[in-house]
Amino acid sequence: MAQIEYFLALQSPWVYLAGRRPAEIAALHGATLVYKPLDALALFPRTGGKVRADRHPSRVSYSAEDLARQARKLGVRMTADPLFRGANPAPAAYALIAAQAAGGGDLAGYVLAIGRAMWAEGKDISEDEVIHAALAENGFDPKVADRGMLMAAETYAGNLEEAVSKGVFGVPFFVTEGARFWGQDRLDDLEAHLAGA
Template sequence: MGTRAKAEGLQVKQIDYYLALQSPWVYLAGRRPAEIAAQHGARLVYKPLDPAALFPRTGGKVRDERHPSRNSYAAEDRARQAKLLGVDLREPLFRSPNAAPAAYALIAAQSAGGGDLAGYVQAIGRAMWAEGKDIGDDEVIAAALASNGFDPKVADRGMLMAAETYGANLEEAVTAGVFGVPFFVTGGARFWGQDRLDMLDAHLGGRL
């Protein structure tokens, strides 16, 4: 579909995917954003950002500032959703990792091309939420890159560019009306949460 659209001179739709690699909801989204984009011939652009910097600017709060009842419900809800999706999800051993290096690696890998970006995102999420690993660890990041077809040193070469892009993604997100993750923006339409992926699919298919 994407090839035909280009051949006919039509503009290929782009989906801006704002995400945080440490988010359980991004982990639960899995490969579905990439699959939906491919189904509709759309270009999925990964835009990792720091949610701790996003929330205060858009009316949200980080986990430690939320009421305990809200955090308790979120834990129940993600466990239910994981069960429905057949996804292995456990409470992480490293609750507050430094996710910036993994995000830089995603940005650098996307720029370099040639690998499976959705697989990398899924591998980082699985490392945190199923395998009890620290996603800020260089070896964890390198393994996720290598297992998805990227040079494990790609982040080292693109560090400066990736750091600048990471900060720019935050500013772009605020301007676009993004206030949480995962968040999808395509054209003038916005979709928040992995539980809105069916709506994104319907929108791209002209059914919504």
């Protein structure tokens, strides 16, 4: 059985646009999808990238234009500049790690709920009530994040180191069977690889 390592940052609009598709592709091909949330703001400078604030204005404006285009294409509701864009994503990431370890719920649904909270509903994804609601909505005990906090914090830091060692430089990023795929617009390529095409 193939394993897909899914490196992601929950505040990323591109992860939000990926939606449930990574999980659907994994299920279609009998693969295991392993969520590996990480600190993208720490990843970028370590791998030659720049955080949004340090990018040239032409790159920032193109990214906004492309996000709007992709959201329309996918039929996804998205705010161009969410109210809590700078929210700390670590608590929501810790909850994802703890929920994955606990099992029994819908991880793809949780990731989508956190992205929707930020990019469509104007919510602060660092707040406990937002995280707990996303967990409960997707079949997890809302307190799973509280119980797994220490383990999750260690895993979160470890995911960053693992990502750097595997050549990951952005999110969403998928690593499987020695192949790497960057971006929600490469999910067709990931699916083709798993199909042996």
